[in-house]
Amino acid sequence: MGVSALGYVALNVSQPARWVEFATGLFGVEVRRRAKGKALDLRIDERHHRFTLYPAKTDSMAALGWEVATMADLESLAEALRAEGIEVAAGSAALCEERKVRALYSFHEPHIGVSTEIFYGALVSNTPWAPSRGVSGYNTGNGLGLGHIVYWVKDMTATIAFYERVMGFRISDTIAWDDNDAIFMHCNPRHHSLALVAEAPGRPGGRLNHIMLEARTLDDVGYGFDIAKDMKIPMIFEMGKHTNDHMHSFYVVTPSGFGMEYGFGGRLISENWEIRHYDQPMLWGHRPPV
Ligand SMILES: [Fe+2]
Structure with missing residues (x-):
C-alpha cells in the first residue's frame, strides 16, 4: 500500500x-x-x-x-x-x-x-525519447520514479505523520542547519522522493522549494552547469555534494521561481537502513554564486 x-x-x-x-x-x-x-x-x-x-x-x-x-x-x-x-x-x-x-x-x-x-x-511511448541536447538521460527506471520534490511546510509533525501513515513513506534521515529543519522520506530505493522543510520567515509553508532530476552521468550535470552559466539561468547553489543522499548537484531557479536541482549519483536506500541526523546539507560545495 x-x-x-x-x-x-x-x-x-x-x-x-x-x-x-x-x-x-x-x-x-x-x-x-x-x-x-x-x-x-x-x-x-x-x-x-x-x-x-x-x-x-x-x-x-x-x-x-x-x-x-x-x-x-x-x-x-x-x-x-x-x-x-x-x-x-x-x-x-x-x-x-x-x-x-x-x-x-x-x-x-x-x-x-x-x-x-x-x-x-x-503510458510508455512507442517512440524513443529524443532529447533536445546531448544528454545520456535520467535515472527514472527500476522503480525510482521522476526524482524528488521538496516543500516548505507549516506543521511538520502533522505532515510527516500523514505521509508516513497514509501515503506510505518512510523516514530516510533529517538535517537541521542554521534556521532550517528538514526531513527526507522515501517510498522506493531512491533516498528520498519527498522532503519537507519547516517554514521560516520569508519561506511560508506550502511553497515549493525544488524538484530534482537525476542524470545518468556526472558529465550531463557538468555540461549542464556550464550551459546554465552560459544561458545566464539564475543559480541558487553551485556544484556540491549532499551529506545525506550523496547527490552531486547544482541548483537553478526555474521561470516559475521555484528551484530545480540537477543531480547525479544519489545513494539508494538499503535493506538495513539506519535513520541518521545531520547538521549540514552539504559535504562540500553547494555555495551560493558569488
Ligand atoms: Fe534535492
Whole structure:
C-alpha cells in the first residue's frame, strides 16, 4: 500500500516560452505539442511525459502525481485518504487521457496544500525519447520514479505523520542547519522522493522549494552547469555534494521561481537502513554564486 514513486508534475506557468527555453536548453527535454490547445508535455524518459506546462496568468502547481504500483493499491490508498476525511475524486476518462494513465484519483492534500493525484498505469511511448541536447538521460527506471520534490511546510509533525501513515513513506534521515529543519522520506530505493522543510520567515509553508532530476552521468550535470552559466539561468547553489543522499548537484531557479536541482549519483536506500541526523546539507560545495 501507499505510493511507489514520484510520477509526474503538471504546472501552471506564466512564461511558457521561457520554460521551453529553460527545459530544452538545460535539461534536454523533448517537447510534445498537442494537436489541440496550448498545453505542452515534456518528456525525459520512456514515458509519454513527466511534466505538463499549462500557460496561465500565475505560476502554481496544477497537479503533483504520485504513482501507485497496482490497481488494488490505488483503490486502497483512495480508501485510506477518505478515511482521513479527505474528499477524493475519481479521475474522469478525459483527465486520465490528459495524464496518460489508466486510472487516477485527485484530492487537495491538506497539509502542504498541494493539488495531488495518485495514479496507476502510466503510458510508455512507442517512440524513443529524443532529447533536445546531448544528454545520456535520467535515472527514472527500476522503480525510482521522476526524482524528488521538496516543500516548505507549516506543521511538520502533522505532515510527516500523514505521509508516513497514509501515503506510505518512510523516514530516510533529517538535517537541521542554521534556521532550517528538514526531513527526507522515501517510498522506493531512491533516498528520498519527498522532503519537507519547516517554514521560516520569508519561506511560508506550502511553497515549493525544488524538484530534482537525476542524470545518468556526472558529465550531463557538468555540461549542464556550464550551459546554465552560459544561458545566464539564475543559480541558487553551485556544484556540491549532499551529506545525506550523496547527490552531486547544482541548483537553478526555474521561470516559475521555484528551484530545480540537477543531480547525479544519489545513494539508494538499503535493506538495513539506519535513520541518521545531520547538521549540514552539504559535504562540500553547494555555495551560493558569488
Ligand atoms: Fe534535492
